[in-house]
Amino acid sequence: MADAPKTLDVSILGRGYKVACEDGEREALLQAVAYVDGKMAEIKNAGKVAGNERIAVMVALNIAHELLSTKIGGGFDLGQAKRRIASIEAKLDEVIAGQDKLF
Numbered sequence: 001m002a003d004a005p006k007t008l009d010v011s012i013l014g015r016g017y018k019v020a021c022e023d024g025e026r027e028a029l030l031q032a033v034a035y036v037d038g039k040m041a042e043i044k045n046a047g048k049v050a051g052n053e054r055i056a057v058m059v060a061l062n063i064a065h066e067l068l069s070t071k072i073g074g075g076f077d078l079g080q081a082k083r084r085i086a087s088i089e090a091k092l093d094e095v096i097a098g099q100d101k102l103f
Helices: 026-046 052-069 078-100
Strands: 007-012 015-020
Touching: 007 026, 015 078, 026 052
Parallel strands: none
Antiparallel strands: 007 015
């Protein structure tokens, strides 16, 4: 029997999520959660966007813009970053799908 995936309980905008987290990725994931939570709180507090789903889309667009606006240089592997983002998105999609069954 395969080992059960390790998960980490996180909270974004007061809503809890279980996210798969490999050994050695905990700190980076917690930093990402804090960053996304902060960005979502900024948009929510500005009051110009209603609904958590719309807030999440705006945050995703803002973060993507930040990433694409940075200068790529000195050893930064854009392909690796894209693969990592795709992996994180897949994990989040899996967790969010499981959360929907709770409500």
